[in-house]
Amino acid sequence: MYITKNGVKTDKAIVLDDMILTKDMPTTAGSRMLEGYNSLFNATVVDKLTDAGYEIAGKANVGEFAIDVMGETSHFGAVKDDEGNLSLGSAEILKKEKVKAAIQLDVNGAPRRASAVSRLVFVKPTYGTVSRYGTVPVACSGETVGVMAKSANDCLEVLEVISGYDAKDGTSLPADMIEEAGEIKRVAVVTAFDGSIDDGVKADIDAFVKTLEAKGVAVEKIDGAGLLASKTAWNILMSAELCNNVSRYDGVKYGYRTSDYTTIDELYTNSRTEAFGDLLKTAILYGSETLSDENYMKVYDKALRVRRVTVDYFDSLFENYDAVLMPATSKKAYGEADVKDMAYEENLYTAPASITGLPAVVAEGVQLVGKVFSEKALLELVKLCKEGE
Amino acid sequence: MKYETVIGLEVHIELATESKIFCSCSAKFGGEQNDHVCPACAGMPGMLPIVNKRVVDLGMTAGMMLNCHINRTTTFDKKSYYYPDLPNAYQTTQWFAPVAVNGTVEIETSKGKKNVRIKQIHMEEDAGKLVHDDWTNTTLVDFNRTSVPLIEIVSQPDLSSAEEVVAYLERLRSLLRFAKVSDCRMEQGSMRCDVNLSVRPEGSDKLGIRTEMKNMNSISAITRAIEYEVARHIDAIENGTEELVQETRRWDDVKGKSYAMRNKETAGDYRYFPDPNVMPVVIDDEWYDGIKATLPEFPEVKRARYIDQLGLGEYDADQLVESRAFCDCFEEAYAVCGNAKEVANYLISDCMNLLNKKQMTVDMLTLEGKSLGELINLVTEGKVSRPNAKKILAVMFENDINPAEYAEKEGFIVSNDTGKIEKVIAEAIASDPKAVADFKGGKEKALMALFGKCMKELKGNCDPQTLREMLIDAVNKQ
Known part of the structure; x- marks a missing residue:
């Protein structure tokens, strides 16, 4: 049982990462810009959970606006595991406390990477099945609210609670548009990433393939080179949307305001210069460039085409397979020094599901990406693999 | 040399909706400052835009009234710029697939009838207002107008005089008020106009250097501004009084002059891109026909x-x-x-x-x-x-x-009860024998006193002709 701050004993404790807005707790998005910011409203997922009898245990640290490798850019400092490797706040809380699950906004794959290195389960459901109302917006065309837990069962339980149509989110899918995918019987293993992953990750994939085969799932190796373009395209789309979404933090209405200004332009510039970290600034500059008059057709529009092509590519794979198995990370663990300048590289493995909105499940250090509305089937497959262990 | 003027207009019209374009705040003009504001239109993180269907209804209506083609799939895009009255630092507007395109408006001036082509009509949100307080030397923001729905009607450069511009604006106003799209009140800012103007030698097919005057909000000011600008352009071309540059200018109606705005305010790369939070709006036949049927x-x-x-x-x-x-x-x-x-x-x-x-x-x-x-x-x-x-x-x-x-x-029904009328007449005659005598003595006017008395008594509920006839009868019988 988990005992909350208010002394409530519960086996339904939930931790929220700091991208999920709450009325009675600050939400910082890991940024100095929003230090002490209190939302006027709760995210839909928060209300759904508390309505269903879950207790919000608290908020967990994230990297600034959740675009980094694994929380290393948080204004409040990085979180380390017991070995001194990088981890995410949610993952460490799950490992150490008796909480049921963590709710996270998967913007650029950090929760998937953290689950892989921490041997936790994370489900990023199909885009549009869980409301994004009340989440700090970063890359709205692909970011998804997901669930991290110690088991596939816990993920299934909590996912059931937070899913469902929400009239306050224009991209939320009505129930009649959702047709759950069937059981996963055929899995394709992507080899195109083999050159970039370390032996530990390779061993995890091999081990998972063996388990699948032992459970009677058909496994076939495919090249999957069509997934390699997702990273660059996603970096373009994410940065562009981020640049636009964080423009609202200008020091005028709320959030950090510089004390050093005399004109409105200085108020904007100095507030943002002082409150934003380096990675975020890089993303803003990059995003701003990609959307410029000069570059829009050359860069941004191309990235939208890659998104379309990638959706088609997955569709072609799903003619023969029910899910695609691939790594979630290049490494079994990240030291803090390892991840410098890696945020736009390490998402090579997470970008395909981010850019397409397809569901992904990370478990046993590997990642499964499935057809639309297959998140439950993917979690059931993970459950099957754990049976008899 | 003779010159001709080439003018295109961008007209912003506030739509007559109850609520704002992406949230349920009131879209009414006025109110206490920052009364019509919620986390969405104040640009707080986490709120997502939900398109007000009424806005699309009115956008389509405007398009149909101006003979436009309606895009059956219409999308919203983000336009980025920093200004304190724009809380999100982006305006949600339509750039790639506006609701209506390729229309025409017929105008009539002293030179006869003419068609003005409409390039497009797009839907978008308005910005807030800055309030400058000279006493404390501060600037405050009022977000009441933020996200109030607008359409922008962009014409082709088909207008050639202030008279035509006025005729065009009057025609837009009449059509859109008729279709209940907007009250189009320039003095309240629900209709505003940007004037793009250039001058070229008559008969030339090359356009001259274009200047833009923004946010014009009275017909008479627009007329004065156009006349001033045309004269300024011709003067510059003929006499080299200044070098014309493509720029945005501010019209000062009190001084009767236009001024170049600071370059910073005019230069802009708005970095348009599709708003991923607003799904494309698909207008099916039922919706389209339903709006068509409401057109006046x-x-x-x-x-x-x-x-x-x-x-x-x-x-x-x-x-x-x-x-x-x-x-x-x-x-x-x-x-x-x-x-x-x-x-x-x-x-x-x-x-x-x-x-x-x-x-x-x-x-x-x-x-x-x-x-x-x-x-x-x-x-x-x-x-x-x-x-x-x-x-x-x-x-x-x-x-x-x-x-x-x-x-x-309330007793306003005319009495057909002749008994009652006779009774009232009898009382009137009895109370004023002098009037009776005067009338009989030839004073026609004397009857009016009796008539008035009776009508008052009957609370006006009597056919005057009937009363008059009955009264004359009764008096004559005396």
Whole structure:
């Protein structure tokens, strides 16, 4: 049982990462810009959970606006595991406390990477099945609210609670548009990433393939080179949307305001210069460039085409397979020094599901990406693999 | 050398919706500062835009009124710029697939009729307002207007004089008010206009250097500004008084001059891109046909029908088609009573007086046409006298009442009870023998005193002709 701050004993404790807005707790998005910011409203997922009898245990640290490798850019400092490797706040809380699950906004794959290195389960459901109302917006065309837990069962339980149509989110899918995918019987293993992953990750994939085969799932190796373009395209789309979404933090209405200004332009510039970290600034500059008059057709529009092509590519794979198995990370663990300048590289493995909105499940250090509305089937497959262990 | 002027207009019109474009805040003009604000229109993180369907209805309506092609899949895009009255630092607008494109508007000037092509109509959100406080030397932001829905109507550069611009604006105003898209009130800012203008030698096919004047909000200021700019351009070309540059200029109507705005305010790369939070709006046949069915007749079509078919005079028809509210009321009342001239009289004189007294505009008329028709029936059937009908109308103006029931209740029904009338006449005669004697002695006017007394006693509920005849009878019998 988990005992909350208010002394409530519960086996339904939930931790929220700091991208999920709450009325009675600050939400910082890991940024100095929003230090002490209190939302006027709760995210839909928060209300759904508390309505269903879950207790919000608290908020967990994230990297600034959740675009980094694994929380290393948080204004409040990085979180380390017991070995001194990088981890995410949610993952460490799950490992150490008796909480049921963590709710996270998967913007650029950090929760998937953290689950892989921490041997936790994370489900990023199909885009549009869980409301994004009340989440700090970063890359709205692909970011998804997901669930991290110690088991596939816990993920299934909590996912059931937070899913469902929400009239306050224009991209939320009505129930009649959702047709759950069937059981996963055929899995394709992507080899195109083999050159970039370390032996530990390779061993995890091999081990998972063996388990699948032992459970009677058909496994076939495919090249999957069509997934390699997702990273660059996603970096373009994410940065562009981020640049636009964080423009609202200008020091005028709320959030950090510089004390050093005399004109409105200085108020904007100095507030943002002082409150934003380096990675975020890089993303803003990059995003701003990609959307410029000069570059829009050359860069941004191309990235939208890659998104379309990638959706088609997955569709072609799903003619023969029910899910695609691939790594979630290049490494079994990240030291803090390892991840410098890696945020736009390490998402090579997470970008395909981010850019397409397809569901992904990370478990046993590997990642499964499935057809639309297959998140439950993917979690059931993970459950099957754990049976008899 | 002779010159010709080339003008294109961008007209912003606030839509007549109850709520804002992406949230449920009130879109009404005015209110205490920052009263009509929620986390969404204040740019707080986590709120997602939900398109107000009414905005799309009105966008389509405007498009159809201006003969546009309606894009059956229309999308919203983000336009980025920093300004304190824009809380998200982006405006959600339509860049790639606006709701309506390729229309035409017919205008008429002293030179005859002309078609002005419409490039596009797009839907977007308005910005807030900055309030400068000179006393404390601070600037405050009022977000009430933030996210109030607008359409922007972009014309092709088909206009060539201030007269044409005025005719075009008047025509837009008339059509859009008629279709209840907007009240188009320039003085309240619900209709604003950017003027793009250049000058070239007559007959040339090359455009001159273009300048833009933003946020013009009165017809007379627009006329003055255009005349000033044309003169300035020609002066620059002929006499080299200055070098013309493509720029945005501010019109100062008090000084009667235009000024270049700081370069910083004009240079802009707005970094448009599709808003991923707003799904494309797909207009199916049912929706399209539904809007099509609500379109009003054009004002000139109504006018012709009122004159040719209903027999109204030109003056009456002109007065009525000034306002859709008048036309609607007129047509409803006519359907009930079948007396066009009578309805027009009540609307044009009595209702107009009542509106003026209350300082309301014609579009604010809420009178039920059906009730007006019923009231006219009561009058023509002789059940209610004309002066009493006016009293009833004044009450109907403010309350939704049934005129027949109200007349009954308040004792406004003309009495057919000749016994009662005879009794009243007898009393009047008895009380004023002098008047009787005077009348008999040839003083016609003396009868009026008796008549007035009787009418007062009967509370006006008597046909004057009947009363008059009965009174003369009674007096003569004395």
